[in-house]
Amino acid sequence: MGKFPVADKALLEIWICKDCSARNPKGAEKCRKCNSKHLRPKRARKKEVKGK
Ligand SMILES: [Zn+2]
Numbered sequence: 001m002g003k004f005p006v007a008d009k010a011l012l013e014i015w016i017c018k019d020c021s022a023r024n025p026k027g028a029e030k031c032r033k034c035n036s037k038h039l040r041p042k043r044a045r046k047k048e049v050k051g052k
Contacts, residue, residue: 017034022034024039
């Protein structure tokens with residue numbers, strides 16, 4: 001639990017590229033830097049966002 005809920009939420013919305021470690025916005029289909037589709041969420045979540 002961080003001091004700043006807003007910052008925590010922002011972290012949850014970041015996806016990391018497995019190939020180049022670039023940060024991408026949540027929901028990104030591919031890395032904006034290297035176009036890799038190997039993205040993972042910044043933190044593991046029980047629920048996965050389905051659809052988009
Ligand atoms: Zn990348």
